[in-house]
Amino acid sequence: MIEKILTDYITFIRSFEALLKDKYQKDINPCSFSITFFERLGSINGIEYYFHGSGCTVKKDGIIYTYDISINEITFTQWDLTELIRTHPEYQKLNYSEDYIEYELYQLINKGILEWLTFERIEGKAFGCVFKCYRVVQESFFLQ
Template sequence: MIEKILTDYITFIRSFEALLKDKYKKDKNPCSFSITFFKRVGSIDGIEYYFHGSGCTAKKDGIIYEYDIAVNEINFSQRKFSEFIRTHPEYQKLNYSPNYIECELYKLINKGVLEWKTIEGVEGKAFGCVFICYRVVQESFFV
């Protein structure tokens, strides 16, 4: 089921980005041109969005889609993905624990669909901890 949920998550993100690319006649990721062509906070087609740092939080019908982007690669943490599940009316009924979600995402790493992305600090400054995120490496899996 996590594969279906992740497919919905990725599909929404790419559809949202396509809306912005179409509206602003750009073929690169909206994170890279959000400052110059449109406000970092706004709405399009019923989707409220907020671009921040290297990512975006989008909300539609109460469902929260938060992610980070590097060039054209989707990155997310277990917490961000869990928030999507928690706010989705269908998926929240599954009552998945964070540990279960983490285990299922790990299985997708073993399949070669996701990879670990480790973040140790920003601009050379250590946080004193390590953040483990996921990066989508095989998007064709979700099509």
């Protein structure tokens, strides 16, 4: 079921981005041009959005989608996915624990569909550790 949830998550994000690209006639990721061409806080087709740093929080029909963009890849934390599940009328009934979600995401890492997102340096300090962030490396797996 986590694969279905991630499929819905990624499909929604890419559809939202397509709306912005179409409206502003740009063929690049909206995070790249949000400062220049439109307000970082707004709405489009009943979708409220807020661009922040390298990411975006999007809300539609009470469902919250938060994510970050690295070049053109979707990155997210376990909290981002948990927030989607918590606010989605169908998914919240599943009562998934954080441990279960983490385990299922780890299975997708083992399949090569996701990867850990590691931070080598933050503000000049070497970390070389994982902050439970995930990077979608096989988006086509979800968008079949």
